[in-house]
Amino acid sequence: MIARIDPKMALEVSQPSPFAPGDPILKIEGVFKEFSRGGVTNEVLHDVSLTINKGEFIAVIGHSGCGKSTLLNMIAGLTTVSHGAILLENKEVNAPGPDRAVVFQNHSLLPWLTVYDNVKMAVDKVFGSTKSRAKRHDWVMQKLELVNMTHAKDRRPGEISGGMKQRVGIARALAMEPKVLLMDEPFGALDALTRAHLQDSVMDIHTRLGNTAIMITHDVDEAVLLADRIVMLTNGPSARIGEVMTVDLPRPRQRLELVNDPRYLAARAGVLKFLYERSHYVEAA
Amino acid sequence: MSATAAKLTLIETAAGSNPAAAAARPALVPPGPVVASQVTAVAVTVDRAAVPIPAQPDVVMSRPAASTAATARPTKTSFSMAMDTIGNIAAAVLPSLIVVAVALLVWEIACASPKSSLPAPSKVWLDAKDLIVAPFFINGPQDIGLGWRVATSLERVAIGFSLAGFIGILLGVLVGQSRWAMRGLDPVFQVLRTVPPLAWLPLSLAAFRDANPSAIFVIFITAIWPIIINTAVGIRNIPQDYRNVAAVLRLNPLEFFWQIMIPAAAPYIFTGLRIGIGLSWLAIVAAEMLTGGVGIGFFIWDAWNSSRLSDIIVALVYIGIVGFILDRLVAFVGNMATRGIQAS
Numbered sequence A: 001m002i003a004r005i006d007p008k009m010a011l012e013v014s015q016p017s018p019f020a021p022g023d024p025i026l027k028i029e030g031v032f033k034e035f036s037r038g039g040v041t042n043e044v045l046h047d048v049s050l051t052i053n054k055g056e057f058i059a060v061i062g063h064s065g066c067g068k069s070t071l072l073n074m075i076a077g078l079t080t081v082s083h084g085a086i087l088l089e090n091k092e093v094n095a096p097g098p099d100r101a102v103v104f105q106n107h108s109l110l111p112w113l114t115v116y117d118n119v120k121m122a123v124d125k126v127f128g129s130t131k132s133r134a135k136r137h138d139w140v141m142q143k144l145e146l147v148n149m150t151h152a153k154d155r156r157p158g159e160i161s162g163g164m165k166q167r168v169g170i171a172r173a174l175a176m177e178p179k180v181l182l183m184d185e186p187f188g189a190l191d192a193l194t195r196a197h198l199q200d201s202v203m204d205i206h207t208r209l210g211n212t213a214i215m216i217t218h219d220v221d222e223a224v225l226l227a228d229r230i231v232m233l234t235n236g237p238s239a240r241i242g243e244v245m246t247v248d249l250p251r252p253r254q255r256l257e258l259v260n261d262p263r264y265l266a267a268r269a270g271v272l273k274f275l276y277e278r279s280h281y282v283e284a285a
Numbered sequence B: 001m002s003a004t005a006a007k008l009t010l011i012e013t014a015a016g017s018n019p020a021a022a023a024a025r026p027a028l029v030p031p032g033p034v035v036a037s038q039v040t041a042v043a044v045t046v047d048r049a050a051v052p053i054p055a056q057p058d059v060v061m062s063r064p065a066a067s068t069a070a071t072a073r074p075t076k077t078s079f080s081m082a083m084d085t086i087g088n089i090a091a092a093v094l095p096s097l098i099v100v101a102v103a104l105l106v107w108e109i110a111c112a113s114p115k116s117s118l119p120a121p122s123k124v125w126l127d128a129k130d131l132i133v134a135p136f137f138i139n140g141p142q143d144i145g146l147g148w149r150v151a152t153s154l155e156r157v158a159i160g161f162s163l164a165g166f167i168g169i170l171l172g173v174l175v176g177q178s179r180w181a182m183r184g185l186d187p188v189f190q191v192l193r194t195v196p197p198l199a200w201l202p203l204s205l206a207a208f209r210d211a212n213p214s215a216i217f218v219i220f221i222t223a224i225w226p227i228i229i230n231t232a233v234g235i236r237n238i239p240q241d242y243r244n245v246a247a248v249l250r251l252n253p254l255e256f257f258w259q260i261m262i263p264a265a266a267p268y269i270f271t272g273l274r275i276g277i278g279l280s281w282l283a284i285v286a287a288e289m290l291t292g293g294v295g296i297g298f299f300i301w302d303a304w305n306s307s308r309l310s311d312i313i314v315a316l317v318y319i320g321i322v323g324f325i326l327d328r329l330v331a332f333v334g335n336m337a338t339r340g341i342q343a344s
Helices: A007-011 A068-076 A115-128 A133-146 A162-175 A193-209 A218-228 A262-284 B002-016 B018-029 B036-050 B056-057 B062-068 B070-112 B121-133 B145-179 B177-191 B196-206 B211-236 B240-249 B254-291 B296-305 B309-337
Strands: A024-037 A040-053 A057-061 A082-090 A180-184 A212-217 A229-233 A241-246
Touching: A024 A212, A040 A068, A040 A082, A040 A212, A040 A241, A057 A068, A057 A218, A068 A180, A068 A212, A115 A133, A115 A162, A115 B240, A133 A162, A162 A180, A162 A193, A193 A212, A193 A218, A212 A218, A218 A262, A229 A262, A241 A262, B018 B056, B121 B296, B121 B309, B145 B177, B145 B211, B145 B254, B145 B296, B145 B309, B177 B211, B196 B211, B196 B254, B211 B254, B240 B254, B254 B296, B254 B309, B296 B309
Parallel strands: A057 A212, A057 A229, A180 A212
Antiparallel strands: A024 A040, A024 A082, A229 A241
């Protein structure tokens, strides 16, 4: 990497990042995570290393309780790293921040604010000093449009469906213009049809914005459909990366066309095989 | 009463002769016992209806004509909707009016004897009519309407309760947010809150050397405990999700306080405020009895000393109604402020 210390560049917040698509933007280096409780230490994650390139869509899959969410929370900065380091654009991550916006599993919208105000709150905080009031309004509306939620902008979270809440959660996260978008089983609580619909939305947004994204999931089809690479974690305790599979499918991907695509089926079979055979094997080793 | 009864019979016959009027009857005369005001209203209608020839069709006949004409349908529905509303209000209000009437009747009978130690309602009315009908008169420094006395007491409650609300919420946030503050302060609060309000009065009189600030302090110290404790519980119950959102957005402590803490804990805070206002109103009457001055509490004590029992009864009704209004007021503000928070 060339060190860029142009002071003008450093001051401009909305300057494009010096990282070009394909550059390694996020590095997870030898990360361990231990939880101590009453003198007993449990190792959750064991020596996880991964490099994620700009614009890549990564899916992390594994059985429940294996530490997927812990890994995501560490990248978000919501949980501390026990050993090792996580580097975003070569700077160590040690606190949460809007450059790693999170779409939470249970949407986490503030129920006393309208849909619009939920997104606006994030925009005001992140761009309060760099964008004018009118620009911020346009920004909010643009993000709501991206997830097709402008029609419900004045409703409160209690008045919209689970799928719509998750859309707003995605809009809020995107509105922070994160360097990495983190999604923690975002569609886990939704029915299959709504989930498919939202997966298409996420794919569409990823194609348009080219953002870097990490999604935790336990749905094999979701992982294969959305991801460029699938990171498979072995069973906990002491979960580690069992395998990283590159999904070699051209974009844009069409759900219906892929159903019979041999590459799709092979990738799907590979993940299933890992989850039902190798994850146990590694644990026994 | 016999005249009204005759008029009621009149409308019965009129209704019986006309099916349309029979349909309209339940709306005009609500089911169940008829209270005085409604009897008057019915009597007026009947008087008009009883006037020969054109007046009666004016009231009754125009309705079937309107309902047969298709264009007039909206009129009919809005009319019946209005009648439904009146019916609903009657259903809500009538039972309590009946209970009050029965209670007054029992009371009247129980205290009817001239040797009775307490005055009957009729005697209260005769003795204290001026206090009941005119809440706001001023005849001299100590001869003023009960409305003014209540206002004086309310002013003290307003000052004491506002202070308690402000400091109570801040302390509650501190105790709810910081584990060390909770460990240090919570046991102290738990002990202090069991001290009866009036037990503070001698100390505060000694400290302030004046009746009015002492009464205000008693209000403050009475109302603050439920506000602190409920706020602390509300803060402790803020979901981790909201804290995560705040962390990702890097809200500073002040932004976190206004944008997350206060709205998320608002239902709990308002529960505390509602308990607090009730306790304040309980305490002010007792405190004023001891400190003297102008308030409604002192009025009761003064009336007792001059054996004006009827005045005391009227004052009790005033206190009850004002306390009820205060409680509903805080509940109303709470509902407005916390709309949608529980429904997430």
